[in-house]
Amino acid sequence: MISRITINTPVLFQDALPDSVDVVIIGGGVIGIFSALYLARRGKKVIVCEKGRIAGEQSSRNWGWIRQHGRDEAEVPIATQALSLWHEINEETNGACGVKTTGVQYLASTESEMQKLEEWLDIAHKYDIPTRRLTGDEVFTSFGGQSTNKWVGGTLTENDAKGEPWQAVPSVAKFAHEKGVLIRENCAVRALDIEAGVLKAVVTEAGTIKTEQAILAAGAWSSLFARAHDINIPQLCVKSSVLQTQEMPDFHAPNSTDEKLALRRRDDGGFTLAVSDGHDFYLGPDAFRHFASYLEVMKDSFADTSFHLAAPRDFPDAWGIARSWPKEGPSPFEACRVLEPEPNRKFLKLMQERWSERFPKLEKVQIKEAWAGMIDAMPDVVPIVDRVPHLQGLIVATGMSGHGFGIGPGMGMAIAKMICGEAVDHDMSRFRFNRFSDGSRLIMGPAL
Template sequence: MTKRQADVVVVGGGLIGAWTAFFLARRGRKVVLIEKGVVGAQSSGTNFGNLRLQGRFPGQYPLSLRSQALWEDIENLIGDRCEFHQSGHLYIAFNAAEREKLEAYAAVSESYGLTIEHLGPADLTRRYPWLSTRAVAATFSPRDATANPRLVTPAVARAAKALGVEILEHCTVTHARRDGAGFIVETADGRSFGSDHLVNSAGAWAGEIAEMFGESAPLFPAGPPQFVTEPFPYFLFPSVQAVDGTVIFRQIPRGNIILAGYPRTAADPIRNRAPVPPSKTLAAMRHLAAVVPALRHCHVIRVWSGIEGYLPDMIPVIGPSATTEGLFHAFGFCGHGFQIGPGVGLCLSEMICDGRTETPLEPFSIARFRGTVAEDEKFRREFDRPAAAEKGGPWARRASPSPAAARSIPCAAAPRWPRCPTR
């Protein structure tokens, strides 16, 4: 077997892997990016496209703000705007307890310099007359934005390729090991690559790569159901999210409403499936109608999802391996990876090229899973978890698909909603 040499091998061609390869190539490194399917096919290309700064884990703000600056410069970076739009993000509360949660989120955001507008019922009625009168409070962050996830990862990959990155699609890594001062990576089609550094950004499959080096994390595969409606008269300018997590939605200039519905659905990384049960479509539309009554008769025209990795504390793993020098992990982004993707890629490139990064990554160390990690409240609330996994205890090991999760769930045709009389 002939071994080909690179400075860095990146495993996983999602947004994290593509940005990491791009920034490494800008520093003159020879990079091979290996993707088992096609670039951006899973959660990187099937997510909601939200670039939300509000409501993040406090330790993530330095990374998140650094990443947002890169998003704001995306056209200069890669030559493609990817429908980046600074729409702002409206977080909504429907009772006193939710309002208290909003205010707590806002206080953290403001402590990191983010501008937050605090809105009461009168403000909401004046600025957003389409909003349900049940809303009692909201916060608005004008710097928050959106982009089109279907466009971004392929565009970053094209820019990386133009800088010399070799991108291998439909190529599965079967073995990876430390070899002297570097690494050997072998693929199912018989190829072998040597490198000085290895980046594990394999998404929901990253646990398998970590285990090759004696590390583990309780990675849970899931898919956030996504929906799009028929075009509707354009009137929704910000992204809108209920703080209880039931729904997040935005309207694109063509008029379609894009929304995500929770709880998330168990996915099958073995059969590469992330089905969306019809009940999720109905529930998502009920939640949407509760926030914007004028949309109660929109027609859903398409549903989809992708496979992404979640960790019980809802905090990703980012940074150096705790067992193997030269190995870097970036996985388990828990639905937050789209916004911080450019920043993660830049930080990893700095750690590989310079041995350090100015952005603190200590909260994201994989070493935290050597002890007990408590489940985050959002993790408990936002998942339909397989019963078999629940019987196995509080995520003591990396979850494998149970028979219930692995079964194919038939997808029915999207329901036809009665037409809105105002149209």
């Protein structure tokens, strides 16, 4: 049986540390693993160093939506490519990633919400994404007639898909490993060895690896790691809570969200549920340091945020966490092998209530499993995927801002091409490293 990835999940990858490689990847989430796979396919010798378990953090804790729907325009072509790469890898892994075409629909309870949703249709048409407006009756049909809720309508992207996050990235890692990618779990990267602004080696808790190229794909930990090397990434984390229901009758709902509830049908017959209007935020030094950068995003999300005065010990922006440490270690990354926040019980209860309001004919939700993940966000809600200008050899690929699972293979492909000096298929200027410091105006991406 496939289960959630925690600190108790057995270690599967323990490759010996090589003396040198072409590329070291810091972090074994969806971004690190797909970058590794596509680099190995280009003949590069690669090692993924993961402080805990492959996909132990966001990459197994997410909702599993693989969507083009509603994305920032600059992400759309990458998401379309990612969708086709997800189908490809799913075939190569004999369906182990659980990728299926489900469609993604955003639903509106009021006419003004509907107008907001329709704004994205122009982008869909520009990029030939099969997205259309839904009437209230079509929404009713999309739930197999099981809901009595009155939505005024929605928007649907028909070829969007889902994967099963507990299986998907670990299965890709296994496949990449078979293709020659070295992977080492329980192997925190402590620091970079830099000489005159040039990367020379990566220092891990198991030893040092000589390399000229590294990718920082450390999710919620990227900013802490980077800052210890005088690299400023204005990244903050929010906690998002999720629950898995018991088995439910078999109606084929697309991945759906309205203003309050998000749901996805799971292969095990249950649903993954989350509230779409609530998350937790822990105050810490970075929250104050980056406060001004987040004023714009706060305008929309303030009411949806539950603030807490301090993060639990060992969390990325905890008050007491070390901000610098010797290369000989230990580092904060070893103290928290797998970031496993407690889900917010208030939100879990809301999920149960909102399910019952929308599907009164169906049985009440029992909580089969509940968990949370720390989403690494950027001030404009789009990632950084770029070389660090003042550190030759380092690419930062982080701040996926709550939508990196679906786009992961596309970003991995772009990163692999950057490293190999090939032309990248997409305009990546929106994701440039310097955009928060070069005086450019902040252009907000869509929140969900």
